[in-house]
Amino acid sequence: MTAELPPFSQLHIDVARFATDDFNPFHDPGKWHRLRDNPFGSPIVLGFQTATWLAEQVEIHRREHDDPGLLAQLPVCHWQLNFAAAIKPGQSCRLTIRPGRYDETKGVLSNRVLLKHGRHPLLLGQHGRCRQLAEDGEDVPSALAARPDRSELEGGWFLKRKFMMTANAKNFLLGCQVPPQRYFDELEDRVRFPYMFPVSYVSCALLERARCRGHDFEAEPMVYARHEIQIDLQVAETLRSNARLHILVRPEREDDAGQHFQCRGLIDDTPLFRADIVLVPLARIVAALQRR
Template sequence: MTKETPFIFDQIHIEVARAASDDFNLFHDKHKWLQVTHNPFKGPIVLGFQMNTLIEHQMKLYREAHHEDKIIAENQLRFSNYQITFVNALRPRQELSLDIKKTLIATIPELTLTNRIAIKSQGKTILLGYKKETKAPLFLGDTDLSGLPDLNAVPDKSVVPGTDFFLKRKWLTNGNVKNFLSGSLAEQSDYFDELEHMAHYPEVFPCSLTSGALLEKAQLENHDFKRNPMVYTSHDFSVDRVHLEQVKNNDKLHILVKQLPESKHNTLNQTSIMLRTYECYGVLENRAILFRIKLNLVPLEEIIKNLSSKTH
């Protein structure tokens, strides 16, 4: 059983989403995409976290329609997990379909709800992945951040003393969240209603702020975004729903970013292209870990080289 609905992102959706999440990557800019060396995309492209939010919203509707939200609540499956592999870029005005496969419910080793998901456009696969509901985080679950110093005392955009973590401090605001939802073709009134005093933060938005944090880290390292652009190849992340329920307007969020050493054992599938892997955490003011993300990026130049070597 599948659910396929056509959607279209316009350039205004991209602009709203990137402004709401402070993502200044040139790939999404309607003017500056031209400045990216050897840009194969021939125009601006949709944000990865924008597509993740579309998936989040459609999965929310799917869970409600199949009464799976009750299973999640009754069994205290507090972690929402996304496992996303990016295959192709998506341009504005390209009609796309989101395919959600029927939920598989496993009970061993513990209760897990799993759905396969795919976004396709113009006969091409844009992304593939899974959405899973679990009791424990599927990604970076063993990390213990209790030994960190008081993050409130660490200057913004600096390395946390005694660690490999770069710190970017953000504030979560209802306005940015609503804009990001609308920019991601999600219905913001399903999450916010001032007259009913309803404000439920979506799962992906806080995670989306890691893109801006990575860009600011790269900028401080004098990375040349025009000559050496990087593209996401995958997003793996776990969001703690219990902590998310406590999030409210103007809450502080500490984003911690750790870059792992590049290795010949960590490459893009079936290639020799080394992945640049980042482990990122969203930590609330009370030290609770809101999200854990493992991101993989590669230089665009390497992908183009690999493609051209296959065609010659």
């Protein structure tokens, strides 16, 4: 399956970033040029903005090609996304979704995806459905409702609290070029938060953590290199307006790939998603470009 990603405008970017409180200067038309050695020449599209459009196309593919009975047995969604280049306003892109492969032994249905601008890869990844959320071996704090927002917790976790709001989700979908009426319709009593929407608040949590530590966003800008995300779709289906989302983030390690962060999303104390996010200093990307 192939699909065309219509060009994003700055308005799409602004709507998406305001809906998710993403204050990264890379997306700000008044601040992107302040970033040290920024090679992009304009604001860039949010990573989760692209991922949400991509997730919608994969869901369309699933409905057209996969067995609904099998999908019902695989209630956990798994994404691996590798960002090869930034998407800029006005760029047209083409998505290719490879046919699904089901591994009966592991109980995993997977598709490879590729997003390109012309001949240039922008994003390479894999989407999967499996039976259960991976067990969390880490010591994740509990009773999060009693903890203050933007607080440091045991185990090195930083807590960011958000509330699910239908208006924000609708605006985010508009910014992602996904029709909101597929998920929300008051007259038809339809309220279904897209599963990538709560995950998108990871950006806000990471930014808030960095800001609390005095990070200089203009002198030391960072960009996404990789997302690995698991979402419990059964929990996501229960989300309603004003549901309390607790996002936990903490650094895991730093290696040649970049800075790895563990991220967890819980509705009260019920796990909704887990994500491992890799951030790379922009200076490293600029140095690599100069060596070419």
